[in-house]
Amino acid sequence: MLKDISPQTVSAGLLSAFVGFASSFAVIAQGLNAVGASQAQAASGLMALSISMGLCAIWLSLRTRLPISIAWSTPGGALLATTGAVEGGFSAAVGAFLVSGLLIVLAGSWPRLGRWVAAIPPALANAMLAGVLLGLCLAPVRAVAEMPLAGLAIVVTWAVVAKFRRLYAVPAAVIVTLGLIAVTASVSPDSLGSIWPDPVPVTPAFSLAALIGIALPLFIVTMASQNIPGMAVLHANDYRPEAGPLFRATGLFSIAAAPFGGHAVNLAAITAALCAGPDAHPDPAKRYWAAVIAGVFYVIFGLFAAAATAFISASPPVLIQAVAGLALLGAFGSALMAALADARDREAAVITFLVTGSGLGFFGISGAFWGLIAGGAVLALTRWKRAS
Template sequence: MQAVSAGLLAGFVGFASSFAVVLQGLVAVGASPAQAASGLMALSIAMGFAGIVLSLRLRLPISVAWSTPGAALLAATAAPAGGFGEAVGAFLLCGVLLTVAGLWKPLGRAVAAIPAPLANAMLAGILFTLCLAPVRAVAQQPVAGLAIIIAWAVVARINRVLAVPAAVAVAVGVIAASAPLPTQGWVPDPVLVMPGFSLSSLTGIALPLFIVTMASQNIPGLAVLSANGYRPEAGPLFATTGAFSLASAPFGGHAVNLAAITAALCAGEGAGPDPARRWIAAVVAGATYVVFGLLAGGVTAFVAAAPPVLIQAVAGLALLGPFGGAMLGAVHAPQGREAALVCFVVTASGVAFLGIGGAFWGLLAGGAMMILARWRA
């Protein structure tokens, strides 16, 4: 029962803490409400079944989640010229890269070789604008914005894991007062999107999405498992999550990957005293994701009727922790600090040049600064 309760908590926290970020990201790159609901459903089902398959096959607590940093990247990216179909093409390319990273070891090693300060700085730059959303919410809707922030702050002092779900609950209450819950359409219709491909979507969406997913989710996910005494081979995990990403992409899903935060819930002592039985928690969490995915239509319709600034505020609160961790990782070591700050500033600027987004240019600028510093040394 301890493993079951931990799995239920992980599933709820994993969905409630970041679904607003996912919806915001899909809408930003051109998804209609129906396509966003389809994407949310596809991601939830994909990560649920991926976690169930891996946990049952390996008898290890392998937690899978959607790429929250990837969704934040999408939220900070302008819609492609070719519409949402072009974004879906980028999702497919990212899925291919994730799969190849698991099957072809040199690619996985190349991504792992990206200096940690640069990877963290790029992620921090992506998250920065979204983390300002709670402040904007207070400025535009003081009562509702403050209620959400106060709920998050108070609950965080008691149980940090439940802080974002508490903010979600308050936001739902505030929104329901003016936009009642939908009475039908809770189960969304899957929307198959014809993909489009372009150089700008490859460099502006697919490559940054792949890098942040690997550097900010897959590698930390392995570290969480290792810290709890589990050391599975990385290649099959990456390849499996890549395959499920490919399966969800035509329906609007951007990427699924190894979980980090919810992995700690399923792999830690809270999931039971026997490490050999904690895989049950990951299976229960996966089943919970599938159930939430089947209700994604109602969730999306409710969010679409809400003031966007309130949804962004919840997303910003959910991303404060990842933003702080990314900034700490970017500037912690004196070596490479200047390069990391350049990467952060360029990425956070949101500048787009030659149709390529700021995340790519930030990584390129930071890398150039790091090479220059090493050459001078």
């Protein structure tokens, strides 16, 4: 197996890990903080997620000899950022993370549950995702309004680099953001803490509001926007693994990360193409090493989670939200286009998008759930009228 390693697989794996971590770690940190995590708990969650997805990628790729790329749930992090604190605080959020991971394991073990998730109308699932992402995608505009020079520097960097190589646009914006924070904020080496892992166990609590407002939408978003597209990327590159074992593995690693503050790990969708495509290796049978190498670097990056989180906490929140919003623009556009593609379901999708994006909640339950309920009711009524 070691003979299959090449400089090409190493570079593809490193690039995949760097893009996956640098382009969205701000989203994850923002989401964990929003549901009540302290700086230490957010750093622990970031560390647990990075190490869990690295180990999961290494294990699955070596076991199957397929380029199985794993990532944290970026849309899930955006969901947390818009949900906000729930009754019971971060302990209740951790309980919801555990339930979401268990549901993913069940989806991989019980084919009927997987079919139920797949049966959610794509228009509604994508509309809910677009509504979840809306708030963060507006952050670059808010950043330019509140901090014109810094906001424009981030947005212009992203736009210029994207003109030549879109893959590097968000990492470049992240680097500029970090530079601006280092210049404008009072960040000392002592304040960044140690690079070594500092796990902070969180005793889970369970509340109905957290289960309905976090666990269920997190499960749906992770399956609909990460696991299922991740399988599609593998199929597009002529890899045909059985979906059930992959879903079970990501669910188990999600459960392992949850007590330390991690929300969800899943199949990668965007960075998966880097490891599964011809740029990773001319021979498809040897590309699995690119995913393995990416997993190794994810574990290494996890060691720096505490410093990364401390650095973020010293910055103006709007700058971190701005770079997170830029990282999610592609996902937002894709979700919105998919939601509105079918004219017959368009009205229900718009309702789902608006209710979710409004941020309005009832009984302590976030708008993502109510958006899905409202859109589902309109869709059911539309189809009933059409049938009659």
